[in-house]
Amino acid sequence: MRETASILPLQLDGLGFAASGERLLRDVTLTVRPRRRLVILGPNGAGKSLLLRLCHGLLRPSAGRITWAAPERAARAQAMVFQRPVLLRRSAMGNILHALAVQGHARQARRARAARALEPFNLAALADRPARLLSGGEQQRLAMARAWALVPEILFLDEPCAQLDPASTRLIEEMIARFSADGMTIVMTTHDLGQARRLAEDVAFLHRGRLVEASDAARFFAHPASAEARGFLAGELIL
């Protein structure tokens, strides 16, 4: 797919983050491997979203290092989809055109490329509709399509289905599977264990700002190593 070197793997070393004196994330060391689907699990407040934002560069770590394999290309080769999609006050097509324009794609190529991003996800019929008047599920699919249009090597997803009904959740999961099949690396957070079991190839389990466990998904779900993870998987209220 690319001749240039991949920006992955992504290496996190002793990553920490503090806000107003409180250490919200500490000493996270983790490798994000290329072409894998990594799911970050953990109870509320464990620091999952924080970790995604640090990786994506929306926040600056207060300790530790984030190392991309090809740092000079890293910024352009990643995208993120948020729990609540942030859509501009334009048409569905306009939102994708804007993202392409911001990333410096040639004007002539944008429209065709945007159309190609809408088509596979059944959004073509909505192309001219105002994005912010779409349903919640349609909005999140549009946000996904917008990320897709940018052809990132890695896509960060922060609880992408938290506010969606089961039908919409299923459509989003199909999109994630398709992105992955195309070779995109996926890093997502979820609090839905069923979704984690369906999508994860690797799991990172956070608890109270610490990385407690990181392993491949099959082993994590079958034989969690830590007491916290065992409790979490058993549906206990761990604090």
Place this chain on the structure above:
Amino acid sequence: MSLIATALDLILSGDAILLDIIALSLRVTLSAVAIGCMIGLPIGAGLAMARFAGRGVVIVLVNALMGLPPVVAGLLIYLLLSRSGPLGPLDLLFSPTAMILAQTVLILPIVIALTRSVVEDLWGEYEEQLRSLNTSKLRAIPTLLWDGRFSLLTGVLAGFGRASAEVGAVLIVGGNIAGHTRTMTTAITLETSRGNLALAVALGMVLMTVTLALNAAAYGAGQWGRRIAG
């Protein structure tokens, strides 16, 4: 009541002098609004996005300047453009250009202040998404201005209202010269002092109608825009 009848008669007869006065007023105020927007929108957006020492002071200053009395703005431009002033050689005093300048000074703080507030709110909403797309703050400005277009319209209207209604500034820098710098408001002042209330009322009615029509159009556009753009 006969006063209003006479006034209506004047308007409906399409009196040439009346039409000239209306045309000049619109030309001056619309030009001032256009220039005010060209300067004020980017400055307001820049003020919303930039973080620098003394930013708070600038914001307070701009907000305060929204209340700048028109006569003071007029006096400043007068001293600037007077033959004895720094821009005297341009020979602009008592010209429509001078009036456009003075009204621009009145409009600018309104446009800047409203743009800042609209853009700042939108940036709060869009920041993560735009930064995720690697948008620089500078590149974000046109995006934010465009997405705030319907809210910004309100500010532009407020600016238009202030400029079209004021008399102090245009009177000082324009001189109310018949056929050259006489606008609706300066003519109303003159005709009232002449005791020619019918013409003054006629002009007042035109001024209110124009303002009403513009506001209605902008309100309609805003409603329509919110419905189609969310």
Place this chain on the structure above:
Amino acid sequence: MQILQILATASTLALMPAFAAAPGHITVASTTSTEQSGLFDYVLPIFEAESGIEVRVVAQGTGQALETGRRGDADVVFVHARALEEDFVAEGYGVERLDVMYNDFVLVGPGDDPADLAGADFAADAMAAIAQAQLAFTSRGDDSGTHVKERTLWEAAGLIPEGAWYRETGSGMGPTLNTASQMNAHTLTDRSTWLSFENRGDLEIVFEGDPELFNPYGVILVSPDRHAHVEAEGGQAFIDWLISQEGQAAIADYEIDGEQLFFPNADDGS
């Protein structure tokens, strides 16, 4: 982007004609009362048709009009405050003061004339009668030529006007007349403003004719030595025309309701 282009085009269009300052016009600083009399609307078209020079009149208070001349923002000053005009020339701002015309002040008040002002011999006596009876009086209170004249009359009557009956409006002749008409009060006004004033209510002229009430107008070319950009040629042409037989005749011809407003006096030695 398109919007910016439209805005740019619009503002360029707006600025263009003004930057291309047309030659062949002069700016005359005059007084609001002269403008309000309608005299300029009558005589200027005659001069403009003959000379091809456009005359732009900026009507201001007397003091402000002279200041406009001092700053070089007008080519000709056409006002009625003799002492100030002479100062203006003496200070070197004006070339020469020339008599053009005069009109006169009149005292207006309620038509039933309760204090019998019409029977007074001199203006100062009429003023004294008003003060005596404490009849309502509105004053310009703005240091205008009219206000200066009013104060001279109070002084001549040996009075300092004060009390609830005496109201200063601090505004021009028109607004002061509007106020007087609403309050049914007396006021001193120049005849031309009065004749062209339409919102009179019950007011009428109650005293007139004292030579003390004459109001002479002077015209002065702003000194090109002081302000090199002054349109001396056009300004001089305008002045020459005003004091020519033709200009003087035009001034005398201007009437409202059959009454002559201004009396040419360019030939009276000055």
